[in-house]
Amino acid sequence: MLLNRDDHDRIERAVAAAEATTRGEIVCSVTDEAATYAEVPLAWAATGALALPLLALAIARAAGHFDYALGGWSAAHVAAMHAAVLTALAGYALLQCLLFASIFALVSLPPIRRALTPPALKRTRVRERALEQFFARGLDKTREHTGVLIFVSLKDRRAEVLADSGINAKVGAAAWDRAIEDLLSGVKVGEPCRGLVAAIERCGRLLAEHFPAGPENPNELPNALIETPPTRS
Template identity: 45%
Template sequence: MKTMTPSDLDRIAEAVASAEKTTAGEIVCVLAPEVSDYRETPLAWAAIAALVLPAGALFAGLRPELPARLFGGWTIGHHAALDAAILSALSTYIAVQAVVFVLAALVVSIPPVRRALTPGALKAARVRRAAMEQFLARGLHLTRGRTGVLIFAALAERRVEVIADEGVYQAAPNTVWDEVVADLVAGLKRDAIADGFIAAVARAGQILSTHVPPRPDDRNELSDGLTILPGR
């Protein structure tokens, strides 16, 4: 993750403070390097490899007794030893499966490989869950009038979530938040994280000022600074 400088953090906080001056809404920004370690991904792919590759080798003509022959093993030529041959073949097959499982798990555990092989639907669900957890943890659901908006970015997953509380959701069309997402994604694609958040905050402020105008007795209920979650 690109290092966020104190200047970057100050700029984001100033953008949030400026946007909130025009609305009764509250904007909170959260950045996550990665929302999950996806431990199930290496295990799932290792299990698939252990099931498919040895079976594919059998269909391709490789027999379990072949490794023994290659290393100087003796073949069995009488029926009394058939059970032992079957047991030996099964043992070899299981050993091959175990080796394939371990090797595949190690390869898929490499972070870039793990991320590439994790299904998109699973990553989307984890990011959504992490965003909802932050929405609650930051107290956005407790604001006066339920006018909180969370802008959440998960870098490793390359996903952005914008969650508006019911007071905002009922006032503003749901589609307008796609503009906030687009502004943040544009900055992230350029590796300009601070600029992306600032643009997204400005757009959110415009939306909120239109649909959730400021009240005479407004006060700042939540922190304006960017929250950076610890990496996995």
């Protein structure tokens, strides 16, 4: 489990308390990482294997290691040059293979891969996972279209708050930014439960303002925290 049982219980109680004041429905989902980011080690390995040997050749050429006289060559000179070129090409290919394997292994280490994953890619993957969870958990199927998903990716340190059409008609997307800030403030100090509870409470207040609870206020979606594994990418 990403969060312990006490944290799960605390989050479930926070959702129930928030929903008692509103016709809105809140679902919380957490993942360790939004994706496996398998393309990141591949991209760095391919770039390094292509660029580093070319850089080494450029440096060697600039240093004059490839200077030679063009006159007075015999057949023996040509044959020797031909053999040298073949040897150099074989060495170049071997160097590329070694570089690719080494860089791939290095960047595959989770801390290094996370540090070298572009922020834009993280944003995209977290957004995709949040949308996936929104529809998978039925947040688009509540009676008044008042579902809200609070989604957080712990290792990516990114979060999304997605609201259904009934809420979006009254509450702008910018209104959820403070909830995301509350959530990430807890994640960044290693207290995701505290961050989630703060985000739930803020979302509950927003929902109660625009969709206060009525005489009938059924609980349409589960209150329990949902933990999901990263998707392969």
